[in-house]
Amino acid sequence: PFYRAPLWLLAHFPPATALTGKGLKILPSDNFPMLLALSKDPGMIRRSRADAVLGLVGLMDAGQAAGGRLPEGLPVLLQYGAQDQIVPRLPVARLAQACKARLGAGCRPRYY
Secondary structure, X not given: OOOHHHHHHHHHOOOOOEEOOOOOOOOOOOOHHHHHHHHXXXXXXXXXXHHHHHHHHHHHHHHHXXXXXXXXXXXXXXXXXXXXOOOOHHHHHHHHHHHHHHHHHHEEEEEO
């Protein structure tokens, strides 16, 4: 609720509020040459509308909820980076647990 309520407000009042991520003091990667190249890429999206971020959060929630409903026999490789500063570890661990409970050996969570 502490993240959801402000995001919902930003997505609805005022319309098309843009978010940049500046000031968060996190890095999307520890691959500095790639980050430098992206910083110079004119096609890089540097601002995202709050309603788009809210939609992405909704998709991530739906994906996590679907972990316990995966079709049996479906092989799944779930990867998560140990240094990830964007996606929180706990929801990924919950998804891995639901996947393992549903698919057993067919679900292979990997932390790198």
